Amino acid sequence: xxxxxxxxxxxxxxxxxxxxxxxxxxxxxxxxxxxxxxxxxxxxxxxxxxxxxxxxxxxxxxxxxxxxxxxxxxxxxxxxxxxxxxxxxxxxxxxxxxxxxxxxxxxxxxx
Amino acid sequence: xxxxxxxxxxxxxxxxxxxxxxxxxxxxxxxxxxxxxxxxxxxxxxxxxxxxxxxxxxxxxxxxxxxxxxxxxxxxxxxxxxxxxxxxxxxxxxxxxxxxxxxxxxxxxxxxxxxxx
Numbered sequence: 001x002x003x004x005x006x007x008x009x010x011x012x013x014x015x016x017x018x019x020x021x022x023x024x025x026x027x028x029x030x031x032x033x034x035x036x037x038x039x040x041x042x043x044x045x046x047x048x049x050x051x052x053x054x055x056x057x058x059x060x061x062x063x064x065x066x067x068x069x070x071x072x073x074x075x076x077x078x079x080x081x082x083x084x085x086x087x088x089x090x091x092x093x094x095x096x097x098x099x100x101x102x103x104x105x106x107x108x109x110x111x
Numbered sequence: 112x113x114x115x116x117x118x119x120x121x122x123x124x125x126x127x128x129x130x131x132x133x134x135x136x137x138x139x140x141x142x143x144x145x146x147x148x149x150x151x152x153x154x155x156x157x158x159x160x161x162x163x164x165x166x167x168x169x170x171x172x173x174x175x176x177x178x179x180x181x182x183x184x185x186x187x188x189x190x191x192x193x194x195x196x197x198x199x200x201x202x203x204x205x206x207x208x209x210x211x212x213x214x215x216x217x218x219x220x221x222x223x224x225x226x227x228x
Contacts, residue, residue, distance in 0.1 A: 051214075090216070103154040
């Protein structure tokens with residue numbers, strides 16, 4: 001079992017819709033969770049951090065964390081074509097210095 | 112604010128040639144530093160990380176090495192490049208909170224696209 005699992009996609013949504021990206025992780029004691037956006041040919045960019053159960057909102061982005069289910073999600077409201085990218089879920093390996101990245105989900109927002 | 116500089120942006124090298132990629136961070140002290148490689152269409156592969164000057168942890172045995180000669184400088188090297196070393200090399204940093212472990216996100220440089228001919 002991979003430590004951080006994401007559906008590779010592609011996930012295709014129409015412009016203006018809500019895009020829902022999901023991630024599961026294997027280590028139950030993980031405490032720090034992040035979402036990165038990576039445009040083709042560019043480096044990953046941090047868009048959300050979440051440490052506690054529940055929802056965290058930042059503009060059009062909402063991160064959701066359920067530690068009991070070992071599940072992290074990212075919702076993008078009012079999706080725009082400029083949101084088309086690969087979204088990486090990341091979880092810090094407990095007690096160490098490494099971050100475990102998922103393989104990413106490709107999102108296409110159709111105009 | 113903190114910034115990370117990575118260079119060069121692109122590099123074309125012949126097989127068997129040496130490599131040196133450099134990364135520097137500004138605006139923070141004692142950062143945790145990381146080197147990743149990303150093959151085309153693939154995920155991030157952690158190569159090395161460092162939690163202090165001269166402290167290097169290697170994640171993947173290969174013909175690459177890393178050094179941290181100064182607090183905010185991280186260098187990736189190879190004596191002889193292989194075709195399989197082609198890829199997108201990313202340097203990243205995270206805040207060290209003095210906890211003895213990390214709970215902070217990593218921030219990436221712009222990357223170096225390395226092609227081996």
